[in-house]
Amino acid sequence: MASDNSSVITQLRKMISEGEYRQGERIGEVRVAEDLGVSRTPVRLAFRTLEQEGLLERTGKRGFVVREFSERDVxxxxxxxxxxxxxxxxxxxxxxxxxxxxxxxxxxxxxGDALFRKGYLEDADITAWSRLNGHFHRTIIEATGTRVIADAIRRNDHLPFASAESIIIDKHCLDGEYRKLFMAHQQHWLVYQALREGEGARAEMLMREHAYIGLRYGSLFGLTG
Amino acid sequence: MASDNSSVITQLRKMISEGEYRQGERIGEVRVAEDLGVSRTPVRLAFRTLEQEGLLERTGKRGFVVREFSERDVxxxxxxxxxxxxxxxxxxxxxxxxxxxxxxxxxxxxxGDALFRKGYLEDADITAWSRLNGHFHRTIIEATGTRVIADAIRRNDHLPFASAESIIIDKHCLDGEYRKLFMAHQQHWLVYQALREGEGARAEMLMREHAYIGLRYGSLFGLTG
DNA sequence: TTCTGTTTTTTTGGATCCATAAAAGGCATT
DNA sequence: AATGCCTTTTATGGATCCAAAAAAACAGAA
Structure with a gap:
């Protein structure tokens, strides 16, 4: 196990995302400590981190509950x-x-062009695309020369996007993995062109639209961890 | 003293904002605990919260340093x-x-109209304006029916705006407190009109512009705490 | 039966203890 | 004098202990 309490944080995030601790459920230090086989101390520390991330919230004077997210929240x-x-x-x-x-x-x-050239995607290609996608986004965010935006995005992305998938994707997704990813790739091209031409307003608009299709891969952007 | 460690968090935020712990300085649990007259436990908890807020960051494997903010960050x-x-x-x-x-x-x-009618502002009026201003902003943010935006704003606002003031205001501020606040008030009117007319794009644009003048009062919005 | 006041239990917050890893400092050798 | 190694010191992470407060359970009276 890792030397600091980061593994507790990771495990808790996972358990919350996967619904092992249900939304709205009160969550106690002792029980979590027992579940994870550690003492209360790392759990207490993790609770503070998760609280700031928005996954937990304090209930009244004492204790935490797993935060509930509505469809609108997502x-x-x-x-x-x-x-x-x-x-x-x-x-x-x-x-x-x-x-x-x-x-x-x-x-x-x-x-990306090379990836989509053959007209279909294998699993390995999807993995490769995720990496490329993350790299593209990170490059833009880091190129701003400040961590402020990246921090804001990272904190926002700790919402349980696992459930987000089930909520959003079923409704809005296009008719196939290939087509969806290819569209995202094409959007990257448009964003790049706008950046290249110095068209700030257009680049912004394109990125905002791109976020909707990007949701499905939020956790793969590499920003969240 | 308060029952939980929130007072430690508050004091640490204040000390960091005021430069008592300088930017880039390594900050140790023991020293802070001694400075505040508590044990290490509440300090350790506070460090996790402040880390998520972006005021502290981990240095290497061990310990925290006070995060440095550039003019661009602000x-x-x-x-x-x-x-x-x-x-x-x-x-x-x-x-x-x-x-x-x-x-x-x-x-x-x-x-607000009543406040500005007499053509000048006393200290009490500025206090009153701050309250109104915070109420106006909070009303809009909470009316979205989700806490997601409010959370993102609150987290972002933990940047040391105390130093922000000295950086930004000296350069861009208008030529008087009254005129500046009056302009903010007028911007509120414009935002309201756009909201009333359902002009989403215009309301958004006006709020974005309004943020620049609003910086000075970031900590008074009531969102930060 | 229901409301209220009391007692018990549970749980959290804070303090302390211990082990371990990183940093610092000293010493020897080249 | 500089560098590398070893010892000492220091600081952090995790576990445990204690006190206090909140929640829950319980008992009694209207």
Missing amino acids: QVAVEVRGVLEGLAARRLAEAGLTDPVREQLEHCLAE | QVAVEVRGVLEGLAARRLAEAGLTDPVREQLEHCLAE
């Missing part, structure tokens, strides 16, 4: 990601792409 | 607030104002 969380990434894109477009940033984005796009 | 933090409140305003405009929300906004505006 919808808004997606839009929050959209406006934050849109902000990053606009700033980047207005500041102008540096050569290394441009090269990284072009690398992602070229690799 | 600038971007303001814009983050702007896009988040803009998102709230757009959603609200598109969903339509309910009567109680409309009444609360109109109350803030009427009270």
